[in-house]
Amino acid sequence: MSKKKILVVDDEPFLVMALKIRLEMVGYEVITAYDGLEGLNKAREEEPDLILLDVMLPKKNGYQVCQLLKFDEQYKHIPIIMLTAKGQKTDKEWGEKTGADVYMTKPFEDAELLAKIKELLGE
Secondary structure, three states: OOOOEEEEEOOOHHHHHHHHHHHHHOOOEEEEEOOHHHHHHHHHHHOOOEEEEOOOOOOOOHHHHHHHHHOOOOOOOOOEEEEEOOOOHHHHHHHHHOOOOEEEEOOOOHHHHHHHHHHHOOO
């Protein structure tokens, strides 16, 4: 059985590395991107099993990336967890409108995030 592939899109290198290490420790393959455009391109090239997506990103924000993927027949099946410091009610509503499967605010609990990932991947 091949490893599930997770794309992490965030412009904070420390957080990207921390998530990469944590997810690889529990058996996932991790691809990384540091801005919205790179994230969108990698999502299309790699077709990951799940995407962890920040909202405030250079080049394209997380809402734009999410919407472009979720409104595309080829990629709409990929679960997207938005991980963001933007915790206002309106931010969450935007996340839902653009198609995010889960909206989590930073700082987040490792265990909660891993549980959501497993749930969305049907593990």
